[in-house]
Amino acid sequence: MTKIDPAFTGQTVITTFEMTPGTCGDLLDELRSAVDGFIRHQPGFISASIHVNDAQTRIANYSQWERREDFQAMLRAPEMRERTRRFAELCRSFEPVMYEVVAGF
Numbered sequence: 001m002t003k004i005d006p007a008f009t010g011q012t013v014i015t016t017f018e019m020t021p022g023t024c025g026d027l028l029d030e031l032r033s034a035v036d037g038f039i040r041h042q043p044g045f046i047s048a049s050i051h052v053n054d055a056q057t058r059i060a061n062y063s064q065w066e067r068r069e070d071f072q073a074m075l076r077a078p079e080m081r082e083r084t085r086r087f088a089e090l091c092r093s094f095e096p097v098m099y100e101v102v103a104g105f
Contacts, residue, residue, distance in 0.1 A: 002047040002062060004104055010046060011068045012099045017059040019091035024056035027090040031061060034083045039063075042077070044070020059091075068098060 019027055028050065035048050044066040051060045065071040074080055075096075087094055 002049045002064060004101060006101050006104045008064070008101050010044075011065040011071055012101055013061075013063045013065065013071055013096050014099055015061040015063070015094060015096040017061075017087065017091045017094040019057060019059070021056040023090045024052060024059070027059060027087065028052065030083065030086050030090060031059065034080070034087075035061075038077075038079055038083065039074060042070065042074040045074070071096075071098070 017027060017031075031050055035050070039045060039048065046064040046066060048061060048063040051062070052058070063071075075084075
């Protein structure tokens with residue numbers, strides 16, 4: 001389970017996806033499959049959680065990694081590149097951004 005803590009020294013990645021309500025379910029299926037079948041088995045993976053807005057036009061994937069390099073290596077893996085192409089077919093845009101936790105309340 002994801003734990004947000006300012007003392008966390010690893011890498012936090014928040015990936016946002018923008019899509020239509022008609023493709024939200026398909027994209028959620030692809031994301032669940034990617035996390036369960038591939039991503040969570042990669043070196044350095046700690047946790048991930050997927051969030052969808054009420055209008056089903058945005059998905060946010062919050063993930064934690066031991067190191068920035070672990071996340072980058074996962075993205076370069078051939079299987080992930082193929083999955084990323086499927087994500088792109090189902091949404092208008094998506095962007096992974098690396099963050100540092102600076103406060104928790």
